[in-house]
Amino acid sequence: MIVLMLMLAGGAALVVTGIVQGHPATAIFGGLVLVFILWAFTAVGSGGDDNSGDAGDGDA
DSSP: OHHHHHHHHHHHHHHHHHHHHTOHHHHHHHHHHHHHHHHHHHHHTTOOOTTTTOOOSSOO
């Protein structure tokens, strides 16, 4: 999770740097990094417990 936060900050820094210095390729790359990180946050936050609905807890 810490790595995702650091990459989020890095992507934002790339976007800002690209805009301020007038390098659209850097800004676009930073935007792609941000999109990837936001996707990763949603994938991690979706639970991930695939066995939550199983009836194998002695109720059968």
